[in-house]
Amino acid sequence: MEVATTAQVIGTWILLALYMSVILYFVIKGARKVKNISDYALGNVFFSPVAVGLSLAAAMTSAATFVINPGLIANFGISGFISYGLALPLATVISLVVLSRSFRKYGQTVKALTLAQWIGNRYNSKAYSLFMAFLALLQITFIVLILVALVNVISAAINVSPMVVLPAIIIFVFGYMMYGGANSMVYTNTIQAVVMLIVACILIGSGFSNFSDGIGGFVDKLKSIDPNLVSVTNPKSPLFRSLYEIIFAQVVVGAAIVVQPHIITKSLLLKSESHVNKFLITAVIVELLFFFVVFAGLYARIEFPDLMVDGAAIKNDAIIPAYVVKIFGGGLLATGAGLLVILGLIAAGMSTLEGLIQSVSTTITSDIIKPLFGKNIKNEGSLIKINKGAIIMLAVAAYFISVAQITDPRLSVAILAQNGVYAFFSAAFIPVIFGIFLKDV
Numbered sequence: 001m002e003v004a005t006t007a008q009v010i011g012t013w014i015l016l017a018l019y020m021s022v023i024l025y026f027v028i029k030g031a032r033k034v035k036n037i038s039d040y041a042l043g044n045v046f047f048s049p050v051a052v053g054l055s056l057a058a059a060m061t062s063a064a065t066f067v068i069n070p071g072l073i074a075n076f077g078i079s080g081f082i083s084y085g086l087a088l089p090l091a092t093v094i095s096l097v098v099l100s101r102s103f104r105k106y107g108q109t110v111k112a113l114t115l116a117q118w119i120g121n122r123y124n125s126k127a128y129s130l131f132m133a134f135l136a137l138l139q140i141t142f143i144v145l146i147l148v149a150l151v152n153v154i155s156a157a158i159n160v161s162p163m164v165v166l167p168a169i170i171i172f173v174f175g176y177m178m179y180g181g182a183n184s185m186v187y188t189n190t191i192q193a194v195v196m197l198i199v200a201c202i203l204i205g206s207g208f209s210n211f212s213d214g215i216g217g218f219v220d221k222l223k224s225i226d227p228n229l230v231s232v233t234n235p236k237s238p239l240f241r242s243l244y245e246i247i248f249a250q251v252v253v254g255a256a257i258v259v260q261p262h263i264i265t266k267s268l269l270l271k272s273e274s275h276v277n278k279f280l281i282t283a284v285i286v287e288l289l290f291f292f293v294v295f296a297g298l299y300a301r302i303e304f305p306d307l308m309v310d311g312a313a314i315k316n317d318a319i320i321p322a323y324v325v326k327i328f329g330g331g332l333l334a335t336g337a338g339l340l341v342i343l344g345l346i347a348a349g350m351s352t353l354e355g356l357i358q359s360v361s362t363t364i365t366s367d368i369i370k371p372l373f374g375k376n377i378k379n380e381g382s383l384i385k386i387n388k389g390a391i392i393m394l395a396v397a398a399y400f401i402s403v404a405q406i407t408d409p410r411l412s413v414a415i416l417a418q419n420g421v422y423a424f425f426s427a428a429f430i431p432v433i434f435g436i437f438l439k440d441v
Contacts, residue, residue, distance in 0.1 A: 004159050004325050007332075011339040012157040019343065020172065023188055023350075027176045030184030036380035037387060040181035041113040041265075041362045047186045049275035053282025055189035055351075056266040058196060060092070060257070060283075061290040062142070063149030063349035066196070066203075068414045071319040072239065073297030074307070077222060077229030079240035081295060087247045089291035091254025093284045099258050101276050102436040104267035114359065115261040115428065116367040122435040126371060133367035135427050136261060136360060140397055141420025143356050147402045148317060148413040150349040156321040157342045162406050167399065173350065174395035177357040178388040182269065185354050192347035193286060199344025200293050202337060206327055207299030222298065225305045229298075256425035259432045261363065262355030290348075296320065303327065316412040321345070357391060364390040 034040050073080035120129020155162045211218050222229040234240045300323035307314050314322050328338020365387040405413045
């Protein structure tokens with residue numbers, strides 16, 4: 001199913017080349033200052049709180065927010081928007097504000113590099129730290145989600161098979177993450193966040209013409225396709241059938257999202273307590289705008305009432321890529337805007353993928369391999385080499401799981417990611433909360 005025009009294909013290739021060049025420049029710049037595993041995990045360069053806040057917002061906003069979740073909303077309507085566009089964001093930003101400051105204070109005191117180390121130090125238990133480190137491996141399901149989303153976006157934009165795009169993405173991203181670490185990531189995440197801000201505004205505004213007859217007219221368009229699309233609950237949906245699923249479950253998830261290692265440890269990059277407020281204000285404002293992008297899923301459903309292109313059904317995870325290619329496919333200005341949107345979708349995926357690779361590989365190196373085989377590790381240089389090996393192992397595992405999700409998805413790769421990531425949330429949330437708010441535990 002080739003839907004991208006020749007201009008879009010050529011433009012996307014040029015954008016990809018420019019994007020890769022910029023990323024590699026900052027990776028090389030940051031890698032020169034990485035001397036040990038601590039430098040890789042937390043960095044040794046001073047960054048402004050605004051830059052770290054933008055980096056956090058980019059890391060929190062994965063391809064799920066820009067690609068996967070809008071697809072679910074295209075399928076199931078307003079009930080999905082209430083869940084992913086209102087309940088989840090509010091719970092997430094409140095949790096972020098409450099937890100980040102306290103986590104940073106204790107993290108600075110004990111010099112924790114990872115969430116597993118933080119928990120182990122807080123409860124004075126090496127066994128607990130090791131247990132949390134192994135559970136952190138569940139986040140590979142989130143890595144797979146982002147890879148699948150990126151593959152769908154790029155393959156649709158350049159008319160190339162997903163099976164060709166997948167290994168190319170893995171080799172590029174996992175390859176440069178073997179060297180860059182936190183120093184490079186704050187640079188790249190900040191750039192990605194700026195691009196994503198522009199793209200978020202474009203996507204949110206892309207369907208304003210559907211409001212030509214007011215909000216009532218917009219609702220009527222959705223209702224004419226399927227009355228369930230405008231219902232607060234959607235009995236045909238596997239995810240939004242009741243207010244419990246739509247609101248309560250998402251509030252719990254939103255509160256727990258923040259305990260992901262690549263998110264909560266971001267506050268450790270701040271060099272001063274006085275920077276925390278500016279960091280949080282930046283992150284919250286930008287993140288709320290990013291979350292609202294899921295509304296574009298409703299625009300996509302109006303554009304594809306039967307969710308088909310050229311007689312072929314559109315998979316959930318390919319709906320937004322197809323929408324972008326179609327909406328921004330005509331005329332030079334539209335094509336340019338479309339290319340910018342494609343770049344933003346790629347940036348949304350890359351920013352979180354970088355954070356996950358960095359946090360999971362650091363956990364494998366510092367919290368699993370070092371405690372179990374520390375006697376055989378001679379120096380910090382050896383740990384850096386081990387960390388590169390951990391990234392290679394992650395890349396191989398992610399490739400095979402991603403192939404399975406692309407060739408035979410179960411509705412959406414989001415289901416796989418939810419099973420893995422939510423399992424980790426359930427194990428990490430309570431020890432972090434108790435560790436922050438209760439003194440004698």
